[in-house]
Amino acid sequence: MELRLLFLLFCSSLLVLPTHLTLSSAAKDTDTHLLQPTDQRRDGCISVLLTQQGIDFAKDVLIGKAISSLIPIQLDDIEKSVKIPLVGTVRIRLSDITINEATVGSSRAQAGRPGIQLVASGITAQMSLKWKYSYKVWFVEISDHGVASVQAEGMRVGVIAGVKEDGGTLKLSVLACGCQVEDVSIDVHGGASWLYQAVVDAFQNTIKSKVEKAVAKKITDGIAKLDTKLQSIPKLINIDRTAALNVTFVSDPIFQSSSVDLQIDGLFTSLGNALAPAYHRVGRGASLYYDDESRMIGISLHEDVFNSAATTYFNAGYMDWKINKLPDQSLLNTAAWKDVYPELYKLYPDDDMTLDVKSASPPVITITEDDGNAAIALDVTVKVLNATQVLPVACVSVAINASCTPQILGNNLTGVLDMRSFKLSPKWSNIGNLQTPLLEEMVSTVLGSIFIPYVNSHLARGFPLPVIHGFAIADGEIKCMDSSLIIRSDIALT
Known part of the structure; x- marks a missing residue:
């Protein structure tokens, strides 16, 4: 990407x-670093503040x-x-x-x-x-x-x-x-x-x-x-075959005596037929607080940027997984589940299984003053491989509460997802009642060994920060604020 x-x-x-x-x-304007939108000004989901140092x-x-x-x-x-x-x-x-x-x-x-x-x-x-x-x-x-x-x-x-x-x-x-x-x-x-x-x-x-x-x-x-x-600048930048980033400017630049503030739409949109998410809020409050004049540039990424990305990829079907391999492959056999679903082993003894994991809705991402939070809703369907048939036998809903710690690696914005807690509840079953405590332990193992590492492997690839006309972010530092991720950085030559 x-x-x-x-x-x-x-x-x-x-x-x-x-x-x-x-x-x-x-210019004789009063210097300010708290950018308050006016009645005529529309905030973008990405704000860029170039300080006098950067200029x-x-x-x-x-x-x-x-x-x-x-x-x-x-x-x-x-x-x-x-x-x-x-x-x-x-x-x-x-x-x-x-x-x-x-x-x-x-x-x-x-x-x-x-x-x-x-x-x-x-x-x-x-x-x-x-x-x-x-x-x-x-x-x-x-x-x-x-x-x-x-x-x-x-x-x-x-x-x-x-x-x-x-x-x-x-x-x-x-x-x-x-x-x-x-x-x-x-x-x-x-x-x-x-x-x-x-x-x-x-x-x-x-x-x-x-x-x-x-x-x-x-x-x-x-x-x-x-x-x-x-x-001639394109208004959309293709991320991959699925999504593009809207980079249109949504308001006039604001010129202070020692800074320039730019407001960019910054939302992900689908390149297919899926409807683009609409997240814009007019006058939602200060978009970027920047109190470090020694840094050349400040970039604010509102949580709507990440939510629009999540919605776009959810609509494109990228948040579904079929799990047929685990570090402990015995977990994908009915013998390992006979205490969780007592009827499962009786009906399908020693049969192999797969787990279909589907996102029930787009992940909801919020940014607080401490870190980023993600609420993830999954449906896990248990399927048995019986002879030549694949038989769905049960489904549970899993609500995951996770934290994501943002990091800057090189010129990429990366992160690490940690699962704080999860709750599960049965949706339907063809094999009788389940034993919830045992199922929670089993699901926790699957999430910890497959789902979280899978997400982190993608997060590790990073979200490339601005590289344009020979400039790049250098020595960046991250601060989480209420609803926005703030990046303060110098500019380097590439």
């Missing part, structure tokens, strides 16, 4: 922007990629007529003006109303261009050409990106974008002695203006392309 949740797609995509940004002002980490990692996506930048040609003493009027044309390299002095990314604010300062850009001039002396035209190196210094670029939920995806827009260049130095290679000063005087401000406009346009175009990618 491979699950590539899109928790970080929005965050990591936005944070590609820090290297090409300029901001007008910083800064992603920004620093992706800054090089962002620059490489911008470079090279091609500027429009420039042509001017310049009056040169002792020479006259000279037409000078600059072409193939290209920003080839850029280094960033510092950058910052901050969440706040109305969106993500990103700034990069102290940028130095290396440029190259070709020059050509011509003028006439009497009836003779004199011309020359060559190259020049240009350095734009003290650049400051920034953007304010707004993000809205739109039909389950995120709509990204540019609310403000700009670029400022403090100084431009030009080094002309070749040409007449007067050319250097003429180019500096005539073209310095024009080059600055061209750079500012070209960078701003490149940023705007890049965000438009990024928005197109966001719209």
